[in-house]
Amino acid sequence: MTRELVLPYTLQRQIIDQSLAGKPEEICGIVRGRERQAAALVPSRNVAEERTINYLVEPSVLMQQFVFEDAGDSMVAIYHSHPESPAYPSATDAWTAAYPESVYLICSLEALQPVIRGFELLDIEADFDLTALKQQTSFHETRPGLFAWYRATGTPLPDALDRTRFPARDPFYVVWFQPDPAAEPEVRVVYIGEIRLKSH
Template identity: 35%
Template structure:
């Protein structure tokens, strides 16, 4: 079932923001794990596409990250990636390649003050914006 909202810790948000900022102008990507609905652990994964307009998680890196979550007893809370040239909205490719409807999809993009992030849920073949709450 897709999430109605997602909570991400401040620390996790800072880690993701640093990664996407440092990876620019290429897209960055990874997984966020934690108890259901609350992302706490960021697991960056190499973008095997090495592209400014698309991401493809390195298969072994993605498997390692998923196994790491399982070993720790954590859920896959979110999948994140960046759009270094904007917008902070899912692309047609993002929709075509979305494979985890139970996870939130976080998209990062630069804005006037730095980087912003939005959360989306995959519902009935479409992405819908859902509330993203940053928690202590």
């Protein structure tokens, strides 16, 4: 069943306005709400170093999640903008996803009209041979030392991800961080699920 998030039009407009005002840099923030109903935004400064391609929410803003919870609410979503790329999680977004219970909202300014989409980013527990996967797929270095391969829905599963051992859930990213070729890579497999956004 497709999950949903009620994101009132006024909040969508605030995210778009913040995204446009921040362009060419990415913007970000968190969303307070209750039971899949967004109620208010808490905009953050983007404290990443290269803000045209990265975002980093201020830790003090993220700490508000505990204030929300003490009042019976929760951090129902985290939002950021993609000034020049689609409203879809990047491999970097997948690698850094840290809050599986929150919806990831992405506002893209790539097209004429801004677009906001919502996603869940969930870790898939999987056992596989990364070396074999590297040989069987075409992966790319998305950030220095960070490599990714994206498995689109319905595309063939490489033998390295044998169906008998690998959860049949897609689309997903296999991302691994290996800043030093001699070091053991850290690997994550992250499922991307779309969340339906409703305005009321």
